[in-house]
Amino acid sequence: MFERIKAAKERLRDYANITPIMTSRTLNRLVGVEVYLKCENFQRMGAFKFRGAFNAMSRLSDADKDRGVITYSSGNHAQAVALVGTLLGIRTTVVMPNDAPATKRVATEEYGATVVEYDPQKATREEIAKALAVEHGYAIVPPYDHLDVIAGQGTATLELFAEVKTLNMLLVPCGGGGLLSGSAIASKGIEPSCRVVGIEPELADDATKSFHTKTLHTVRNPPTIADGTRTPSLGEMTFPLVLKYVDDMRTVSETEIIEAVKFLFYRMKLVVEPSGALGVAALLSRKVSPKGQVGVIISGGNIDADTMTLVLNT
Numbered sequence: 001m002f003e004r005i006k007a008a009k010e011r012l013r014d015y016a017n018i019t020p021i022m023t024s025r026t027l028n029r030l031v032g033v034e035v036y037l038k039c040e041n042f043q044r045m046g047a048f049k050f051r052g053a054f055n056a057m058s059r060l061s062d063a064d065k066d067r068g069v070i071t072y073s074s075g076n077h078a079q080a081v082a083l084v085g086t087l088l089g090i091r092t093t094v095v096m097p098n099d100a101p102a103t104k105r106v107a108t109e110e111y112g113a114t115v116v117e118y119d120p121q122k123a124t125r126e127e128i129a130k131a132l133a134v135e136h137g138y139a140i141v142p143p144y145d146h147l148d149v150i151a152g153q154g155t156a157t158l159e160l161f162a163e164v165k166t167l168n169m170l171l172v173p174c175g176g177g178g179l180l181s182g183s184a185i186a187s188k189g190i191e192p193s194c195r196v197v198g199i200e201p202e203l204a205d206d207a208t209k210s211f212h213t214k215t216l217h218t219v220r221n222p223p224t225i226a227d228g229t230r231t232p233s234l235g236e237m238t239f240p241l242v243l244k245y246v247d248d249m250r251t252v253s254e255t256e257i258i259e260a261v262k263f264l265f266y267r268m269k270l271v272v273e274p275s276g277a278l279g280v281a282a283l284l285s286r287k288v289s290p291k292g293q294v295g296v297i298i299s300g301g302n303i304d305a306d307t308m309t310l311v312l313n314t
Contacts, residue, residue, distance in 0.1 A: 041299075069093070
């Protein structure tokens with residue numbers, strides 16, 4: 001799988017941004033270690049999801065490309081698939097919940113996708129997407145449970161190590177586990193001693209429970225501000241990869257997530273969505289005890305005005 005990630009990096013070379021690595025003396029002082037933030041909020045469409053979507057969609061057969069692609073997402077993967085579809089000339093359809101952030105839906109449509117709305121209290125996005133795929137012949141590119149998607153997401157960590165060279169710990173947000181498993185595989189492929197820790201909201205702790213019990217857990221429609229982590233569970237592919245390559249899982253509270261978003265905004269002038277701030281939240285709240293040099297994947301910056309207003313007024 002590490003070779004897949006290296007191949008994905010080459011495939012993305014002329015399309016994905018090499019995102020900046022930011023540091024903060026204030027953050028280092030507060031947590032007592034050197035912290036390197038891999039800022040995927042500066043990736044195309046504002047999140048790491050572009051990497052996996054491009055890698056997967058670029059590898060489709062010509063016949064699949066002609067029939068079009070369908071996916072399901074609350075926002076960032078939706079935007080990524082829509083943008084990649086425009087770049088590669090592929091028609092895209094996205095199944096989105098009716099409570100998805102408005103800015104993410106608007107961006108998805110502006111990137112060229114057709115949005116199919118659904119009520120998450122009444123149906124599952126996977127069932128709707130599968131039915132439409134059968135009806136129209138679409139190829140399904142899921143948000144995380146796909147080897148090419150996972151490989152694409154792992155390229156951010158390859159870039160991080162290429163610049164920083166060595167890390168003692170890597171903190172990665174976890175929703176469905178695509179970014180976490182790809183990051184962990186990449187990290188272990190370069191520096192096996194680097195401790196990889198996945199971070200989840202306390203309200204959406206399905207992966208943490210799954211990791212510690214070695215049994216797949218589900219948390220449906222968790223009411224967390226970190227909308228990118230509202231996936232009900234790890235996937236059939238990501239669950240065993242997380243168990244194999246990740247060293248630990250930790251959770252952070254809603255208050256800790258909000259404080260991390262505020263810190264990044266006020267002290268580092270970075271606009272980061274709540275899901276993207278999970279690693280910083282774990283550091284500031286002392287949910288992890290790092291030593292030496294710590295890498296943090298800032299997964300995205302697509303935060304809507306209402307959520308940012310809520311965060312800054314809290």
